[in-house]
Amino acid sequence: MLNGKRLAPCPYCYEGVDTAMPAFRCTGRPAPGRNPCEKQQDDVRVKVLDDATPVFPAFRPDRGRRIGPEVEAECPHCFGRTGIRLCPNCHSILPANFTASSPMFGLVGVRGSGKTVLLSVLSKELTSSVARRFGASIDTVGSSALLARLDGYRKDLAPGGSGILPPQTAAFRKAETVPAVFEWQMTKQRWGLGAGTASTILSFYDTSGEDLSTLDKAREQHYLAATDGLILLLDPFGLPANRDSALARGVDPKNLTDTPMQVLTAVTGMLREADRLGPSKKIKRPLAIVLAKIDAFFSEVGPDDPIRKQPAGRPVFDEQESLDLHHHVEALVDRWGGDDLLRHLQHNYKNYRFFVASALGAEPQYASGRVDSKGLRPHRVAEPLLWLMADRGFLSKEK
Numbered sequence: 001m002l003n004g005k006r007l008a009p010c011p012y013c014y015e016g017v018d019t020a021m022p023a024f025r026c027t028g029r030p031a032p033g034r035n036p037c038e039k040q041q042d043d044v045r046v047k048v049l050d051d052a053t054p055v056f057p058a059f060r061p062d063r064g065r066r067i068g069p070e071v072e073a074e075c076p077h078c079f080g081r082t083g084i085r086l087c088p089n090c091h092s093i094l095p096a097n098f099t100a101s102s103p104m105f106g107l108v109g110v111r112g113s114g115k116t117v118l119l120s121v122l123s124k125e126l127t128s129s130v131a132r133r134f135g136a137s138i139d140t141v142g143s144s145a146l147l148a149r150l151d152g153y154r155k156d157l158a159p160g161g162s163g164i165l166p167p168q169t170a171a172f173r174k175a176e177t178v179p180a181v182f183e184w185q186m187t188k189q190r191w192g193l194g195a196g197t198a199s200t201i202l203s204f205y206d207t208s209g210e211d212l213s214t215l216d217k218a219r220e221q222h223y224l225a226a227t228d229g230l231i232l233l234l235d236p237f238g239l240p241a242n243r244d245s246a247l248a249r250g251v252d253p254k255n256l257t258d259t260p261m262q263v264l265t266a267v268t269g270m271l272r273e274a275d276r277l278g279p280s281k282k283i284k285r286p287l288a289i290v291l292a293k294i295d296a297f298f299s300e301v302g303p304d305d306p307i308r309k310q311p312a313g314r315p316v317f318d319e320q321e322s323l324d325l326h327h328h329v330e331a332l333v334d335r336w337g338g339d340d341l342l343r344h345l346q347h348n349y350k351n352y353r354f355f356v357a358s359a360l361g362a363e364p365q366y367a368s369g370r371v372d373s374k375g376l377r378p379h380r381v382a383e384p385l386l387w388l389m390a391d392r393g394f395l396s397k398e399k
């Protein structure tokens with residue numbers, strides 16, 4: 001049962017994990033008088049994630065002695081106790097409060113939609129301003145090559161950095177596409193039960209920037225199926241009314257290969273297949289559709305336009321403001337020739353909402369890949385995620 005009572009998808013490999021029966025990793029601290037375990041290559045990680053980093057041994061505790069949810073185990077080699085829980089399938093460290101009821105949210109977008117730049121900025125926003133705003137603890141889980149890469153890109157874009165945008169890498173090794181995982185922990189008041197820690201998992205993976213024709217469809221579908229809510233990043237330059245202006249500004253035509261409509265149709269197809277939905281049934285999973293790079297359109301609207309407005313910094317999700325923006329963006333998409341997109345959403349999704357975001361805050365020089373000298377001014381990058389959280393009841397909504 002995936003998304004049912006017992007199994008929750010691993011945020012790294014998206015396989016269902018029985019959280020009552022995790023694998024464990026030795027901490028390297030032996031029981032008194034024992035020889036410590038040594039770090040070595042973990043064959044499971046090599047096979048599933050192509051990651052050969054030496055680590056302490058992993059093991060599955062003796063099945064016979066299992067009582068209730070397993071939070072600690074004893075290393076069979078050095079007899080040290082460990083609380084490092086692993087996914088049995090890929091041996092990644094599970095988030096601390098990962099349970100079968102932790103929802104997982106993800107983000108998708110094709111090459112050129114602005115995914116890498118957005119993820120670089122979002123990972124910083126989450127662990128700083130968003131965490132402060134909601135009094136939450138939002139931390140990265142484990143380490144991944146992607147997290148390190150995103151940090152590097154962000155430093156390049158920040159003042160004092162090289163000012164160069166991330167390159168369109170041709171292909172990454174599997175290890176470099178291991179998802180960046182965040183755990184959002186919050187204290188929740190539960191009726192009659194007092195306070196408890198609730199945990200939401202964010203799993204983002206960044207592809208080498210394929211277009212739809214070269215997408216690893218199996219992996220993408222596996223990922224889409226595992227998420228409880230999705231953020232779909234669309235490139236507004238790909239809408240019919242904006243293409244020519246994009247090309248005139250120096251946008252690489254390769255980044256406009258797939259139109260937003262083609263991307264959405266592909267995602268819908270994969271979700272329908274993953275959920276085995278009949279043609280008359282709508283997709284229930286909430287979908288946040290984000291028009292990225294929205295800074296490119298600031299000069300076309302007045303300073304008080306909803307797409308330019310800063311979101312309020314209160315620790316609630318402002319539902320009315322979000323709905324107003326949603327309707328405004330719908331009208332904008334229609335004006336830009338995306339009426340087919342609107343109809344598609346109405347026919348296929350029960351619960352969707354439009355957002356705008358700008359990771360950079362100002363237009364870069366598209367052809368040379370240089371960012372604006374005023375530096376990074378992210379705009380509304382976290383809002384789609386906040387909506388997904390509020391929709392699940394993890395954040396309160398202000399009506």
Ligand SMILES: Nc1nc2c(ncn2[C@@H]2O[C@H](COP(=O)(O)OP(=O)(O)O)[C@@H](O)[C@H]2O)c(=O)[nH]1
Pocket residue numbers: 109110111112113114115116117118165166167168209255292293294295296357358359360361362363364365366369
């Ligand atoms: N105007 C504007 N352009 C952006 C922004 N983010 C990305 N871009 C442009 O989109 C290109 C592709 O971005 P990238 O994040 O590499 O896209 P990816 O292929 O989806 O990972 C960048 O080189 C920029 O030219 C943004 O916030 N504003």
Ligand SMILES: [Mg+2]
Pocket residue numbers: 115116117168206207208209
């Ligand atoms: Mg990219």
Ligand SMILES: [Zn+2]
Pocket residue numbers: 010011012013014015087088089090091092
């Ligand atoms: Zn896994």
Ligand SMILES: [Zn+2]
Pocket residue numbers: 026027028029030036037057075076077078079080
């Ligand atoms: Zn050990």
